[in-house]
Amino acid sequence: MMAQWLSGSVTSNHHWHANLFSLKVKTAPFDFIAGQFVRLALNTPDGKVQRAYSLVNSPGAAEQEFLVSTVADGTLSPLLQQLKMGDEVAISQPASGFFILDEIPDGENLWLISSGTGIGPFLSMLGTHLIWQRFRHIILVHTVRTIADLAYRELIQSWQHQYHGQLHYQPIVTREAHAGALDKRLPELIQTNELQHVCKQPLNSQSQVMLCGNPQMITDTKATLESLGLSKNLRRNPGNITVEQYWK
Structure with missing residues (x-):
């Protein structure tokens, strides 16, 4: 077409x-x-x-x-x-892409892990009713270099207020100190269990994880998640990790 x-x-x-x-x-x-x-x-x-x-x-x-x-x-x-x-x-x-909730199996929790502008599609999903109906716990992780990169915080806070207790927002700022933010690289935070501890949610075979952003972040985080026993989500073989592919 x-x-x-x-x-x-x-x-x-x-x-x-x-x-x-x-x-x-x-x-x-x-x-x-x-x-x-x-x-x-x-x-x-x-x-x-x-x-x-x-x-x-x-x-x-x-x-x-x-x-x-x-x-x-x-x-x-x-x-x-x-x-x-x-x-x-x-x-x-028409719009395209399969980085959508319809492609995600059910799970105990949904991790939306982004770097930089990769938070964009997650904001689109969080503005729909479907995501709140399907997942009891949603964790939005946004890793950036500087505090100024943490876009849309007011919008995210409005969802936290609207869906009380259902959404955990976890910023990671790697080049500046910021209250409430973590400051290490994502794979390390996951490997040491620090991310899971702060977000009060496990990352295990009952989790669904969507990754969007920097290709290196996706590659490294995916490898770390696989080391914890999570598998890539494919239509023919449903798993836990779904990545955004179109990023160039």
């Missing part, structure tokens, strides 16, 4: 810090499943430049939202960062 392009109009561009921003775009309504991604595209003198980004908003939202990290020598992100209200951006259709 050929990709179609929807024309979108920027409604806001919120800068979390110099290299991290959230872009909101108004388009004609379209269907997608929380966790999926689309391509954003801009016309430049060198032709159309496009890249895949996860939708941060949940299905049914009035605007589409994207969390973007500016890559210094990137072809698209520096251009997106400069967009202002009313500017046009194209969004590909």
Whole structure:
């Protein structure tokens, strides 16, 4: 099926810090499943430049939202960062990807483990009813370098308030001290049981784990989880670990 392009109009561009921003775009309504991604595209003198980004908003939202990290020598992100209200951006259709709750087996708890902008698809999922109905305990882990990288904390707190006791949010900040945050690398935190202890939830064969973000984080964390007896989740052979594949 050929990709179609929807024309979108920027409604806001919120800068979390110099290299991290959230872009909101108004388009004609379209269907997608929380966790999926689309391509954003801009016309430049060198032709159309496009890249895949996860939708941060949940299905049914009035605007589409994207969390973007500016890559210094990137072809698209520096251009997106400069967009202002009313500017046009194209969004590909249909949305795609299998990093969705429908692909996740049932479990005692659901760990949503992200680095950097990888938190995006998890925010989309947390804004749906399905996730709260399916999992009694949800642990959102966000590992970043600096405190300023901890985007969407108010939104996360609103879910903690709404679903009292069901969501544990655990930031990990590796380059700055921050109250309430852990500061070591994820694999080490899991291996020593420090992450599980702080989050008051086990990571075992009854757990479901979704990983999204930096490829190295995914590779290393997956290996650590497998050393604890968790297995990769495949359609033909359901397991515990589901990873986002499209990250480039």
